[in-house]
Amino acid sequence: xxxNTTDNHFRILLVEDDPTNRMIMEKLIAKIxxxxxxxxxxxxxxxxxxxxxxxxxxxxxxxxxxxNGVDLIRLIRKxxxxxxxxxxxVTADRDTDRRLEAITAGAVDFLNKPVEVVEFKAxxxxxxxxxxxxxxxxxxxxxxxHEVEQATAEVRARGEEIVHRLILASEYKDFGTAxxxxxxxxxxxxIAGELGVGEELxxxxxxxxxxxxxxxxxxxxRIVLKRGPLTDEERKExxxxxxxxxxxxxxxxxxxxxxxAEIAATHHERWDGTGYPKGLRGEQIPLVGRIAAVADVFDxxxxxxxxxxxxxxxxxxxxxxxxxxxxxxxxxxxxxxxxRGEVEEIQGRFSDQKLTETIKSFA
Ligand SMILES: [Fe+2]
Ligand SMILES: [Fe+2]
Numbered sequence: 001x002x003x004n005t006t007d008n009h010f011r012i013l014l015v016e017d018d019p020t021n022r023m024i025m026e027k028l029i030a031k032i033x034x035x036x037x038x039x040x041x042x043x044x045x046x047x048x049x050x051x052x053x054x055x056x057x058x059x060x061x062x063x064x065x066x067x068n069g070v071d072l073i074r075l076i077r078k079x080x081x082x083x084x085x086x087x088x089x090v091t092a093d094r095d096t097d098r099r100l101e102a103i104t105a106g107a108v109d110f111l112n113k114p115v116e117v118v119e120f121k122a123x124x125x126x127x128x129x130x131x132x133x134x135x136x137x138x139x140x141x142x143x144x145x146h147e148v149e150q151a152t153a154e155v156r157a158r159g160e161e162i163v164h165r166l167i168l169a170s171e172y173k174d175f176g177t178a179x180x181x182x183x184x185x186x187x188x189x190x191i192a193g194e195l196g197v198g199e200e201l202x203x204x205x206x207x208x209x210x211x212x213x214x215x216x217x218x219x220x221x222r223i224v225l226k227r228g229p230l231t232d233e234e235r236k237e238x239x240x241x242x243x244x245x246x247x248x249x250x251x252x253x254x255x256x257x258x259x260x261a262e263i264a265a266t267h268h269e270r271w272d273g274t275g276y277p278k279g280l281r282g283e284q285i286p287l288v289g290r291i292a293a294v295a296d297v298f299d300x301x302x303x304x305x306x307x308x309x310x311x312x313x314x315x316x317x318x319x320x321x322x323x324x325x326x327x328x329x330x331x332x333x334x335x336x337x338x339x340r341g342e343v344e345e346i347q348g349r350f351s352d353q354k355l356t357e358t359i360k361s362f363a
Pocket of ligand 2: 212
């Protein structure tokens, strides 16, 4: 937030080495309503505290010790907080080249030496009005920015809520899959984090991953809920969940749903091109799909399914390592293996046993 946005008090920075001139200008400033002078005789002393120095208007003499006024203006302008502050240069001569140099450096006005009382007061008052207008604009810009941020956050929250409810709907028939999707989403997040995926996409992946199997709502219950191995025909039918999921999620303007659509469409593709539905290979498969494949298979292997009992973590990690470069993207596997400790922590936090206990506690 911009400072001093609510009061009408102005701090006038004065850099003048000549004690008499400085004193005269300080006195003149003191007579202007709501103005207070902050004086420096040496530009070096100002530079030492330039980052924390708060001022609304600056009046800088050209002839200063150690550094001339134009160089000082250039330096002040480098600080974002001072980039737009009105700066006046005080100069004894009317040398056009020097004035041009000062304007190029960022001066907005000039005062002639010796300072003339009426002119000085009029200039300073004009500049405080300019500073005041800048403050108001800046305050308005801050307010608008805040409102836009709030509106964006609300849209995002609404999107997330819809996604969450969609996930609940997809898990309604088979509540046992709830923990699988939670673990799988967290595994995806680990891999994405290890690969250095940007914060925004990483959050989208974590929120979108639980929808990877949403297409199963379009597959008959007798196949999805079947307790036992699937026939070839049933396997073919269930594999359609990738295309169905993609068609449910596809075509949205919302980035989160776009990521969800990509994951749903490609989480069964394989690095070597032997996956489905399209047989994509290598980097033809979107990164989010490659990440989801590792996370999904690991969780499927380490949990009991109607047709098989759970593998140990050692067996599942070995399987991933063995299939890195054939079934899976080797960089995704390497990232996952690196985070083994956290993988096991996630398994503990979202265990199927915990889900059973929670269901029992509500019974
Ligand atoms: Fe799937
Ligand atoms: Fe899955």
